[in-house]
Amino acid sequence: MHYLDNAATSWPKPETVYQTMDQSFRSLFSPKRGTAKASRMGASQLQQARQTLSELFNIPAPERISFTSGATHALNVAIQSYPWQAGDGVIISAVEHHALSRPVRKVAREKGVQFFIVPYTDAVPFDLEVYETLLKTHPQIKLVATTHASNVIGSILPVAEIGKLAHQYGKLYLVDAAQSAGVLPVDVQAQCIDMLALPGHKSLYGPPGIGALYISERVQLNTFMEGGTGNDSGKHEMPSHPPDGIEVGTIALPQILALAAGARWVHETGLRQIHSHETALLDSLLAGLGQIPEITVYGHTDTAHKTPVVSFNLLGQDPKVVGEKLFETYGIALRAGFHCAPMAHEAIGSIHRGGTVRASIGYYTQPEDVDALLSALKKILTESLSPI
Ligand SMILES: Cc1ncc(COP(=O)(O)O)c(C=O)c1O
Incomplete structure (x- = not known):
């Protein structure tokens, strides 16, 4: 073939990814729950996995990274859990994947959020002036959300410039790095990214069913799903801070550690x-x-x-x-x-x-x-x- x-x-995966998946599935238990040594070892490797991703994307605090089932899950958490008010606005681009555009259309339908689409042409792929005009003339815009690169034509968006503009106008910037993580430099600090959605199974060379969402200190989200977090178990209410506010239920430790192995392979290569x-x-x-x-x-x-x-x-x-x-x-x-x-x-x-x-x-x-x-x-x- x-x-x-x-x-x-991506296929195939680096050998270390297959090995990590197999070994961790056999020998480690989910952290934050059991008393077994395998559970404590799982906790320390989970922490190491957050550290690996934070180094690759220049994320200032590893605990701001939450593991999700993929980029789609991460984008849904970011978009649907944002505390929207009717009349708020969001800018997206004309090349978005359903993973970003469908949650935006849902909050538009259900919460009265307005969305603006920045056009694409081959001659002027993503016009920064259009972003600036929208930001200047629509103060109700709260969020700018773009993919880093089109999954159809590969066109790369000027994320650093878009992020800078978003911050200049006091807005948050969400980036879908499904097509760029492991392909292009992604630096949340240099590119003014407040929320970063990552897939595990594409160019980070991890397994399917895993991804991550980084959210900066500037972002306060509502919870997306409610349930057990392994911490604060005596309380009736869910925490909303990352990672516990997002990593609900038993986490997919073998997939997380295999994703981290893929990210390490990207870093080393x-x-x-x-x-x-x-x-x-x-x-x-x-x-x-x-x-x-x-x-x-x-x-x-x-x-x-x-x-x-x-x-x-x-x-x-x-x-x-x-x-x-x-x-x-x-x-x-x-x-x-x-x-x-x-x-x-x-x-x-x-x-x-x-x-x-x-x-x-x-x-x-x-x-x-x-x-x-x-x-x-x-x-x-x-x-x-x-x-x-
Ligand atoms: C641009 C883009 N965003 C989001 C996704 C969804 O990623 P995942 O499969 O990790 O949910 C994809 C997958 O094809 C994609 O290409």
Whole structure:
């Protein structure tokens, strides 16, 4: 199999991730509950996992990180637990994933929150002037929320500049780092990020079912779920501070420790090394696709502002059919369709095409995988052009 679906879930994982998952599942107990030594050891490793993530993202206090079931859960906690008043506002971008846009639409529907969408065009991807005008003219805006990079076209948003503007106008900044954590530098202090949503299973190379939410001292959230925290058990009311206010119930310790192993692997491998490997393959994929006139590549192709995610279509062909053929006939695993981000497809003009075929590169992708995709696409085009 040629695996080109790393924007969905990275595969394979570093060996240490598999080992940590297996060992911790066998030998550690959930912290904060039992009296066994395995529970105390679990507690100390949990603390170490928070420390590892805080170092990777320059988070000032590890206890401000709460583990969630993924980026979707983290974004829902951040958006739905914010103490909204009717008439408050939030700015999002035109390339958001459902994980961010659907909770925003829900608070709009149910709590009377207004949302503003900053448009995307290939020529002017994310206009800072639009952000500034919105912030200047709508004082009721409380939150700016963006993905760090589009999961459809890989376009990188200028998060540091957006964060600076949000803070200049006294607003909070929420970043969905699903497509950037482990790919691009993410620094909550330098980029003025008040809330950071992280997935475990993408470029942090952890398992599925785990993620994290960082919230800064500036943010006060209501609780999202109520239940046991293992601390303050004698009290009737739930604490709302992180991590206890978010980590309700028995936590997924093996997944958390495996995620931390993935994050350590990213740190040890180095973002520079990961970036240079992935960008070299991205360049060759874009160059190869550019030589096939029947293929349209969406979004800008400036690799300095793009993660290794490429969306394209073949002339006259349904992306879903192409995706299926790529796997069934050529063993190439990727994704086709809307990728949970229909606004992005409206912005790039692929909504009426049924979305796009999306290839995404990870650290374990090899040049042969890119070559296999290019050669399969040429064959599919030849077959479709030859008379029956
Ligand atoms: C931009 C973006 N945000 C959020 C998510 C959801 O992440 P998770 O699977 O960790 O819930 C994804 C996953 O595809 C994504 O691409």
